[in-house]
Amino acid sequence: MRIDVITLFPDFIAQCAAFGVTGRAGERGLLSLHGWNPRDYAEGNYRRVDERPFGGGPGMVMLIDPLRAAIEAARAADPVPAKVIYLTPQGAPLTQAKARELAARERVILLCGRYEGIDERLIEAEVDEELSIGDYVLSGGELAAAVVVDAVARLQEGALSDAESAEQDSFEGGVLDCPHYTRPVEHELGRVPDVLLSGNHADIARWRRKESLGRTWQRRPDLLDEAALTQADHKLLDEYRARFAE
Numbered sequence: 055m056r057i058d059v060i061t062l063f064p065d066f067i068a069q070c071a072a073f074g075v076t077g078r079a080g081e082r083g084l085l086s087l088h089g090w091n092p093r094d095y096a097e098g099n100y101r102r103v104d105e106r107p108f109g110g111g112p113g114m115v116m117l118i119d120p121l122r123a124a125i126e127a128a129r130a131a132d133p134v135p136a137k138v139i140y141l142t143p144q145g146a147p148l149t150q151a152k153a154r155e156l157a158a159r160e161r162v163i164l165l166c167g168r169y170e171g172i173d174e175r176l177i178e179a180e181v182d183e184e185l186s187i188g189d190y191v192l193s194g195g196e197l198a199a200a201v202v203v204d205a206v207a208r209l210q211e212g213a214l215s216d217a218e219s220a221e222q223d224s225f226e227g228g229v230l231d232c233p234h235y236t237r238p239v240e241h242e243l244g245r246v247p248d249v250l251l252s253g254n255h256a257d258i259a260r261w262r263r264k265e266s267l268g269r270t271w272q273r274r275p276d277l278l279d280e281a282a283l284t285q286a287d288h289k290l291l292d293e294y295r296a297r298f299a300e
């Protein structure tokens with residue numbers, strides 16, 4: 055997968071993707087990341103990329119032309135067509151399902167704004183989708199872009215070893231992850247649940263599913279409504295809830 059990022063701070067994105075799973079995905083040729091700086095396409099002595107907003111008000115707005123030229127340069131760098139995604143609080147929420155959809159694409163161009171945002175005419179003309187990583191405001195779209203890069207990189211085939219498999223992801227199947235334990239079995243903070251030591255894989259899978267469902271019920275009941283629960287799931291959830299009825 056190829057990701058082009060339009061940003062005033064290309065090094066920022068390169069650094070975010072240089073470590074761990076994203077770094078390894080790059081080394082394995084599973085993901086290629088390219089930064090395009092609108093300032094390289096800005097004209098005039100000061101190479102302006104922003105200007106004051108019409109209608110007054112605080113802050114600055116990013117100019118159309120440097121952004122448009124950077125997007126065109128990114129498009130021209132590879133024959134594969136790419137959708138342009140603008141990271142903004144006004145965007146659709148990024149979910150694991152959306153991450154999987156993006157991870158299946160050959161190319162994506164991520165557009166990062168700064169200041170108060172970008173001229174609306176550029177959004178209308180060049181942006182295919184607007185995405186938000188959460189309901190809060192950041193000083194730039196770069197952190198949101200880095201989150202998207204991470205979420206799609208780990209989903210590239212071969213990015214995660216079997217031990218790290220994305221199949222058991224939190225939100226996989228729309229429910230939260232179960233608790234995880236490792237050695238030592240006994241610790242001053244407590245003991246590992248016996249079922250996980252039993253070697254009985256059916257019991258372990260059942261316990262993990264029950265914990266995932268139970269935690270989702272407790273912490274994110276909104277997700278539970280969306281998740282397609284089987285009859286067996288409902289039984290597990292009843293068992294989990296029974297703990298609190300006593």
Ligand SMILES: NC(=O)c1ccc(NC2CCCC2)nc1
Nearest residue numbers: 141142167168186187188192194
């Ligand atoms: N929640 C988010 O995904 C998000 C994205 C961009 C942003 N700030 C950018 C947007 C235009 C100027 C700064 N803040 C928040």
